[in-house]
Amino acid sequence: MYKELESNFFLLVKLDKNKAFNLVFDAYWSALYKQAYKKVHCTDLAQDLVQDVFVSLWDKIELLDAEGSVLAYLFAILRNKILKLYEKDSVRLKYAVSVTTKVAPSDVHSQNAILEKELKAIIDAEVEKMPLRMKEIYLLKREDELSIKQIAQDLSLSEQTVKNQLQMAYQRLRARVKDYDSSLALLALFIAKHL
Structure with missing residues (x-):
């Protein structure tokens, strides 16, 4: 099913963007969620990350390279979002440490x-x-x-x-x-x- 979806996805996008999106969502949501959860160990955060991945897909669905893999694209978006999250957490941690060490x-x-x-x-x-x-x-x-x-x-x-x-x-x-x-x-x- 995934192979067929991958090969027909760009044709589906031209015919019916909503249907193409829903098929990809149903097919890949679980795999993306598992990967996100493995990295962040938080159900809500993992769900939010996957939701953001699909929002990004929706926004750029017509701009995707027809030669590429949709699943690979989704995992790349997820990886970037997780990296940005870690980066933000690192900045927050550095700030918290700097504030707490400045005790009067x-x-x-x-x-x-x-x-x-x-x-x-x-x-x-x-x-x-x-x-x-x-x-x-x-x-x-x-x-x-x-x-x-x-x-x-x-x-x-x-x-x-x-x-x-x-x-x-x-x-x-x-x-x-x-x-x-x-x-x-x-x-x-x-x-x-x-x-």
Whole structure:
């Protein structure tokens, strides 16, 4: 049927443009839709693209080369429309990225302040849950800024015990922040060590 349609299409156009168009529409709509959907993964958008293809065909039906394939012509129009769509989306994406990266400094500062406050609350809550000795060592390191050697002397512990307790404290904090939101983990570690 398609071969017959291809060979008789231009004769049909001269005799009855509407009938020729309707035959091509019925014969090729499904194939064009499948191709469009494969490229854009959206039913409505694929249907719109195919509709636009047939509008273009209707507008230029009398100008087509009688030696060419109607189906090839339709697929070429579809390909061009999809490329234009991707190009528009690319421009929109670049614009969206440029707009969203231009955050006012005050917004960045306030966002960082909120994030820092939230992380501090998470860390403080986890510190409260630590065993007493671990908590004591962690607070001496964090708040009093004592060295491992000083903490070991003050608490009559070995330096290795202090290191082990700090390591376990940091592991607990990392795990807690990771459970909360993995994107905050690095910032939390930085704050935990520098607060």
